Amino acid sequence: MTEHLDLPAPQVRERIARGASGWPVLFLSVLVLIAGVVLVIAGARQDSAAVVAALVALGAVLVLGALIVAAGLTPVAPGEARVLQLLGRYTGTVRTDGLRWVNPLTARRKVSTRIRNHETDVLKVNDADGNPIEIAAVVVWQVEDTARAVFEVDDFIEFVAIQTETAVRHIANSYSYDSHDTARMSLRDNADEITARLSEEIGVRVAAAGVKIVESRLTRLAYSPEIAHAMLRRQQANAIVAARARIVEGAVGMVEMALLRLAENHVVDLDEERKAAMVSNLLVVLCGDRDAQPVVNAGTLYN
Numbered sequence: 001m002t003e004h005l006d007l008p009a010p011q012v013r014e015r016i017a018r019g020a021s022g023w024p025v026l027f028l029s030v031l032v033l034i035a036g037v038v039l040v041i042a043g044a045r046q047d048s049a050a051v052v053a054a055l056v057a058l059g060a061v062l063v064l065g066a067l068i069v070a071a072g073l074t075p076v077a078p079g080e081a082r083v084l085q086l087l088g089r090y091t092g093t094v095r096t097d098g099l100r101w102v103n104p105l106t107a108r109r110k111v112s113t114r115i116r117n118h119e120t121d122v123l124k125v126n127d128a129d130g131n132p133i134e135i136a137a138v139v140v141w142q143v144e145d146t147a148r149a150v151f152e153v154d155d156f157i158e159f160v161a162i163q164t165e166t167a168v169r170h171i172a173n174s175y176s177y178d179s180h181d182t183a184r185m186s187l188r189d190n191a192d193e194i195t196a197r198l199s200e201e202i203g204v205r206v207a208a209a210g211v212k213i214v215e216s217r218l219t220r221l222a223y224s225p226e227i228a229h230a231m232l233r234r235q236q237a238n239a240i241v242a243a244r245a246r247i248v249e250g251a252v253g254m255v256e257m258a259l260l261r262l263a264e265n266h267v268v269d270l271d272e273e274r275k276a277a278m279v280s281n282l283l284v285v286l287c288g289d290r291d292a293q294p295v296v297n298a299g300t301l302y303n
Contacts, residue, residue: 007208014147017084017092022073022099029070036062072104079114081146093146111146120165125172132224135172139164145210156209163205171198255279
């Protein structure tokens with residue numbers, strides 16, 4: 001059962017930022033920069049002070065403008081995004097890979113949108129029956145909303161790690177390691193159902209950070225060393241009891257079939273006492289863990 005979490009509503013959601021291809025801007029910036037440098041050099045060669053000042057000032061303005069415009073050039077690699085802020089306000093996210101141009105005054109934060117793995121440490125917790133167990137899990141996750149990943153939590157990577165560990169502990173506390181009731185799920189016998197619920201719970205916990213859970217799997221599940229030997233003996237005893245029950249069930253069926261066939265074929269006429277003796281002997285032979293030793297009865301059943 002997934003734990004109910006009362007998480008605050010997200011204050012910001014991802015939206016696509018305004019931008020343009022960076023290659024035309026790069027080409028234009030280089031041309032303006034060259035033009036500015038040429039004007040400065042040409043002005044320095046003039047004889048008139050007024051002309052020198054005008055050309056140098058114009059060239060400096062062009063160089064400065066080209067550098068400011070070029071500052072908006074932003075390379076975006078595949079599997080990455082750029083979260084933009086202008087004077088502290090979120091203005092959008094650039095997901096298109098390649099050379100892009102955005103407002104030069106914006107602050108740009110790189111966020112990876114690649115699929116990642118997180119493997120928890122081996123945790124020592126108590127299962128639903130109070131038995132100490134060791135459990136660990138691996139979670140495959142991906143940033144789905146870059147705005148929430150950046151602005152809703154301090155560190156979304158650490159947030160995913162802590163919430164994953166919390167969910168693993170909660171799942172381990174909610175189910176028994178091993179259950180003898182077929183109607184009750186256990187960590188060992190219902191791995192697929194348990195991991196599905198684990199993924200669901202982690203997904204609910206990390207949704208505030210804009211993270212999507214792709215898959216989760218238990219990588220370790222065992223009793224703690226201090227009770228492992230006792231639990232192994234219990235499992236062996238349970239296995240023996242289950243095997244004995246199966247043997248007895250089969251033996252009873254065989255005895256029933258033998259009595260029925262004898263009666264149908266009129267092989268021998270058995271009274272209730274002889275039937276009881278025959279049933280007892282057959283059950284001893286069929287249920288015993290050693291080979292039966294035949295005994296020749298020279299008399300009768302009553303002597």
